[in-house]
Amino acid sequence: MTHEATKPAAAPVRLGMPAPPRPVGPARPARPAPATSARRLPSTGGLSDLRGRPLRDLRISVTDRCNFRCVYCMPKEVFGRDYAFLDRDELLSFEEITRIARVAAAHGVEKLRLTGGEPLLRRGIEELIAGLAELRTPDGRPLEIALTTNGSALAMKAASLKAAGLTRVTVSLDSLDEALFQSMNDVRFPVGRVLDGIRAAHDAGLGPVKVNMVVKRGLNDHEILPMAEHFKGTPFTLRFIEYMDVGTSNGWELGEVVPSSEIVARIGERMPLEPLGATAPGETAARWRYADGEGEIGVISSVTQAFCGTCNRARISTEGRLFTCLFASEGHDLRALLRGGVDDAGLADAMGAIWGARDDRYSEVRATLTPELRAARPKIEMSYIGG
């Protein structure tokens, strides 16, 4: 499969734009955007989509590349040596990302998450973080800046990320079993180095560090208990993610999903758990605490208990398309607007119109789709849209 097959082909719908600037292709030199150095823009009054959901959380994919080939995300058979990743000039620049984030903050975004691909592979990421750390909400608060990483470069970078202004990190780790972990990342990356990264992030003050484990039945579900036991009583919160049908390359089947209810039951049998309330509206994880007071776990039930009703997240792909859902087939080309010379007000109008027209709730309708209909639906790879 070529990369083109995973990218949205069509041009964006630019809703409510007075005079849409001409989209530009990669071959045309970028026109410098108008200088906008303000750390905060006036509030637009907040946005609401067609289902009354505000925009609060912006996930930004800073690279579509990764040094891992996790079998459920970037399987080697698809993301092989000849896979066409984006060229450097196709990526949003740090200035472009920062402009989008500043406008998003005026629209009510309070939290940014840098992701990918593997975000720590993006050269100079600390510089981007430092720029984002300057941004303020309309009432003058700094934005929360989180980052999701496979942890491979974290031991080396934790201190510089913290110094740049990163708030906290989430680290992905699917098993403690050396052979299994290496076969799941498929590049023989050792568990110990990820654990070193988790510890380094904590020591650098990037906590509370969350650890994400994607659970796939028959592959790593026997690691649920060992992982829970390992992280119980530590400063780290383990979160179990139901294996999702993102993209089209992982060959997802419903039978491979381990429902969160089963995960909670399996752990609870050995180490009793009690439910906890959500800490923030739109939170993806349901929280459970150990009855003996030794910390908590989270479960992200994107398949069996969809949380679309409170979903307040938008995503910016590596090349600057705005997606209003992880499972959207098409994004809106903000990069074309930026490189066409749009000013902040025009960008705010475009983003506001896109969010205002949002009606996504894929995880709620997934169960009503036949496998054929699901397969026919074009979806974007997670490494491109950002997890």
Ligand code: SAM
């Ligand atoms: N490379 C970084 C990492 O692995 O943490 C950031 C990007 S990754 C796409 C973000 C998150 O998505 C990771 O926690 C990963 O485990 C999760 N993920 C990837 N594919 C998934 C799938 N098919 N179902 C559920 N979660 C998935």
Ligand code: SF4
């Ligand atoms: Fe890379 Fe993260 Fe996808 Fe694994 S889950 S292949 S580390 S982007």
Ligand code: SF4
């Ligand atoms: Fe949000 Fe789309 Fe996921 Fe539903 S399926 S929770 S709308 S990203």
